[in-house]
Amino acid sequence: MTADVTDFLIPDTAVSVAGLTEYIRSLLEQDEQLRQIWVIGEVSSANNHRSGLFFTLQDPDGQAAIKCVVWNGQLPKLMQRPTVGEQLIVLGSIRLYPARGEYQLSVWQALPAGVGLQALRYQQLRNRLEAEGLLDPQRKRSLPSHPQTIAVVTSPTAAAWGDIQKTLRQRYPGLHVLFAPATVQGEQAPESIVKAIERVEKDGRAEVIILSRGGGAVEELACFNDERVVRAVANCTIPIITGIGHQRDESLVDLVADENVHTPTAAAERIVPALADLYNQHQQRVVSLQQAVQRELETADDQLQGLRERLQRLRLDKQVQQQMQALIWQRQKLVQITSVKLQQATQHLEMLRQKLTALDPKAVLQRGYGVVRQEDGMIVRNASELAMGQELVIQLGQGEVKVRVTELIKPPRRQGRQDLHG
CATH class of the missing domain: 2.40.50.140 (Nucleic acid-binding proteins)
Known part of the structure; x- marks a missing residue:
């Protein structure tokens, strides 16, 4: 109840x-x-x-x-x-x-x-940082022109986070944003900011970091003059841009950061270009390219016309015709010489072919001769090499004949030869 x-x-x-x-x-x-x-x-x-x-x-x-x-x-x-x-x-x-x-x-x-003690501490820390070269402009890195992934270090309840998200959505939809929440005011702020930066570095995806918070009195921004935060920003391996408050005075973090602006919104605008601006720039480049091509074409036309006029003045066309005529004559002469060489080579080839035909054993066979071979393929040159009943193969001009030795007839003696047996 x-x-x-x-x-x-x-x-x-x-x-x-x-x-x-x-x-x-x-x-x-x-x-x-x-x-x-x-x-x-x-x-x-x-x-x-x-x-x-x-x-x-x-x-x-x-x-x-x-x-x-x-x-x-x-x-x-x-x-x-x-x-x-x-x-x-x-x-x-x-x-x-x-x-x-x-x-x-x-x-x-x-x-x-x-x-004041606070001012004295500020100046002493600044002197040390300057002596170490951490305030040297030469060590500052340039921010990526078209980052695909960025990280934001700020308070999740601060207006700065909302301003940054709104600006990024309007200018560059689809951008991958990593949020590293941190306390940005009070005694716990320095350690919280340092740990947030370390998390982003360990993650390794971000190409640039925005460190920001909204406006406030100087005493509320004391964490951005803390030596731990200053050194974390100075030694960070990822480029950092700061957008801290609306005060005119720069904090030590602003001095060691790669770039600094006065508001979180300005930091978001600096990080990514507006798509509308990119489109306009693209259109301008297209127009500039078209104009450059047109100028090159006009220049080439002028040069071509000048060459034509110069060619006419020098009558190079006549010289070209003379050279072409000379080339035609040389070609005819080359063809004539080549024809003679070809005819001579043909005649020589025919002579060689006739000689080869005359020496060809098959041609001899065609004239009615035959070649007698033993069963092992050896040619029979002397009847004394044969025996009665031995089978022989006679190679004719067309086909072969197998025969059997039924009689051996000794060759007649040559006159003037002495028989050593009487």
């Missing part, structure tokens, strides 16, 4: 927000200690306004800060005008601003108290 809101009794002592604020204001502004109090601190930020100078006093350790204002009528009476980085002793009274429920110190007088 649920209770209806009407079941609860509203006490008569309940007050409105304005009533509560007025009560707190009366406590603060009527306190004797707070109506006239001296405060010492370091000026961490200062902004001129049409009604006066607004600045922030901060303890050296950055643990506490108070907003202050010097109205225009009081500014000329100050012994020392508040300047960022200086330590001041100010005299004023506490006042409450009801519209925002904030209190501030209305300053009457400001006395110099030396250089």
